[in-house]
Amino acid sequence: MAKERGLISPSDFAQLQTYMEYSTKKVSDVLKLFEDGEMAEYLQGDAIGYEGFQQFLKIYLEVDNVPSHISEALFQSFQTGYCLEETVKQDVVCLSDVSCYFSLLEGGRPEDKLEFTFKLYDTDRNGILDSSEVDKIIIQMMRVAEYLDWDVSELRPILQEMMKEIDYDGSGSVSLAEWLRAGATTVPLLVLLGLEMTLKDNGQHMWRPKRFPRPVYCNLCESSIGLGKQGLSCNLCKYVVHDQCAMRALPCEVSTYAKSRKDIGVQAHVWVRGGCESGRCDRCQKKIRIYHSLVGLHCVWCHLEIHDDCLPAMGPECDCGLLRDHILPPSSIYPGVLVSGQERKISKTSQKTIDDINLSPSEALRIDPVSNTHPLLVFVNPKSGGKQGERVLWKFQYLLNPRQVFNLLKDGPEPGLRFFREVPDYRILVCGGDGTVGWILETIDKANLPFVPPVAVLPLGTGNDLARCLRWGGGYEGQNLGKILKDLETSKVVHMDRWSVEVIPQQTEEKSDPVPFQIINNYFSIGVDASIAHRFHIMREKYPEKFNSRMKNKLWYFEFATSESIFSTCKKLEESLTVEVGVIRPNPISFSVSCVLVSSSTGALGNSPYS
Known part of the structure; x- marks a missing residue:
């Protein structure tokens, strides 16, 4: 080999x-x-x-x-x-x-x-x-x-x-x-072979290969997988098996929506053996001896971890735990046929209609969130952050209802916005860079929603200037996502100025790159700053392997900025640029290399344009 x-x-x-x-x-x-x-x-x-x-x-x-x-x-x-x-x-x-x-x-x-x-x-x-x-x-x-x-x-x-x-x-x-x-x-x-994991709600696990940093036990044969060994883990329920045990694994216990009337409104615990990573029982506070055998139970919705012996003392109803403000439990999502006056129970045929026929979720399912909660709609760009996005996607699929988490590379943001269109008081979390955030905001502008939901950012890009000025930090470094969701729960909604820009070429025969967005979220620049960003974009498209981490990307920005300062490709910019504000034409402005219209407090990888 x-x-x-x-x-x-x-x-x-x-x-x-x-x-x-x-x-x-x-x-x-x-x-x-x-x-x-x-x-x-x-x-x-x-x-x-x-x-x-x-x-x-x-x-x-x-x-x-x-x-x-x-x-x-x-x-x-x-x-x-x-x-x-x-x-x-x-x-x-x-x-x-x-x-x-x-x-x-x-x-x-x-x-x-x-x-x-x-x-x-x-x-x-x-x-x-x-x-x-x-x-x-x-x-x-x-x-x-x-x-x-x-x-x-x-x-x-x-x-x-x-x-x-x-x-x-x-x-x-x-x-x-x-x-x-x-x-x-x-x-x-x-x-x-790259099985495309899709939500079927028919007992199929959403497997992904995983190498375990500590000894864990197979949910099927109950023998150890071993330190540093690889097995398969389900994104939905954390059911873990050896590669060779996967074909005989028990069905996935997670259902993402209610399939009968009795399941609507009240969410029950869904217990799965193992997966007790904290090693401590949330009921009796005693240790769970996770290193000796497959022991303990965890609930896939409230994420409580308990001893097997403590199960009888737990009530049947699940409150979705610490993240209840963000979660849409299955009891809040149900097929419209269950409340349409028809007495027939949902069958395998009607389930196939929801999962397999080309109906959008908003056409097949209704959402009735728990009162006084703010369900979270999560958009993830898996390519952001040097593949950080893919890991973030997997984690959110477990922390929340997988129907709340959308992969932007598959269908873009439209399906998620349609699904949540009639949900009251929902919020949006965008996991990506400034470009991803701009994409989501522009789509929201075009969607004609009943109300505009507040948008939070998990910064996975290079500069993350918008996330910086909104105090979400300069870049995600693997912090606990549960803690980030709790911070989001208590965060304050602020209004942000956004500007529209229209470019009208005077010489239509001259070819140039189109303006990426019609709305300014961070800043709009002409001159040296734009030249550096454009060179970065062209180089990343041509040699993607050289731009696989945030630190490497920053070094490339530094190199382009250094060469720009030496060769000064934007000298005497004022000779070919006139600025008009409203109907007033100001006196000539002494911007020799760049003109920047700023809408946020930071730009160019976190630097303040006012300092």
Whole structure:
């Protein structure tokens, strides 16, 4: 395996993933160019040489110059000698292996990835692979798993067991239907392939791979997962299992809305074994011996942790705990059919209508929040903060009702605003940078809401100037989200001046970048400040791997500011810029390099423009 040979480092693999994140190409697009397009000259049967491999990376990653140490290491890792015999030559790699590997890494549904990888090796297109060809697919899966830091020693027997189940008649061949059916029921494999976690409310867990910093116990077999080992954890209920136990896991206990009339209005505790991270019982205040076995219970709504023996003393009703002001419990969300006068109970058919048919949540579900609460609508940009956003998304899905938490990369802010449209006294929390906040505020402006909800910010960006002036801090550094939510509960609503800007070009034939937003939330600048920000934006789009942390981003701003001060690209700005305020044209202003209209107290990474 590549990792055993030490050919590519974890940091190089992370950089490779960043390239893929920003690329618009699919493996299938590149394959067409090699099979019957302009890249066909590099193909040697089913193999390509190093030059062809470099062209593959250049086109697929949309990067002119992939670092040589990465391309060389990747090329060597594919030299496994698994190409068709007649094409195996020195210094070549199998194009199918390369395509299979990258298709497993790129976005998309696991079912589509399984089908694509199968067809890659089904060269005669008869819908059948022999066991050795399926082994090639599994080799690429194992390679991906290693670099994603999975415990391959656990994954390998799972895939081997899957292969035994596929070839049930011992014929040594596998059909496409058998391959898809087996892959779709192997939970660790689906998670590895990037299973899109969606709310179905049908007992499905929302699994994510997790490496545990302390010993924990599997909820199914109750044996230890081990310090530093990886297992699967459900985002909704914290149910934890070994990779190999996931397929036999009990259904998820969490329901995000009421499915019968008796469940409306009063929320009951939902207890799940284990997950008692504090190690202390909230009822008797004694220790829970979490390091010895699977003990204790935690409620997924109020987050109380208790001994098993203390359960009889707990009442059935759940008040949603310390975060009750923010939470929409399932008892507050229900299908409209339950209050429409129809006597029929909600069935599996009607549940499918809500979860699977293309109805918006606002059309299918009604919301009646607990009195005197302020339900929180959370928007998260997973790409913000050097992947901090993804972890924040997972945590909020557990702390709140998952139906309150929206991933901005999927559908934008509109579905969340529609869902909460008629909810009284709700608040919004935006987890992202200033650009994300501007996006949400502009969408609110266009949504014509009955009332404009107050907006708080969890700063995940680089500068976070808007969050600074609203006293939410200069950047999230992993603080306790529960404490942040309590701070939000007691925070004061303030009004903020916002300005509209209209750019009217005098020379319409001259090309330029469009203005990102029509509303000024922080500041609007012309000149050196705008030049620095524009150069930063262009460089980040071209080389995203160089902008993967807040500190690196600040260093880039410093470099651009330094070069701007040396070369002075905005000299004599006043000769081509006139400022009018209202209908009054002031006397010439002595701004030689920049004109900034300020709406907030800080700008340019927290610096005050007034000092």
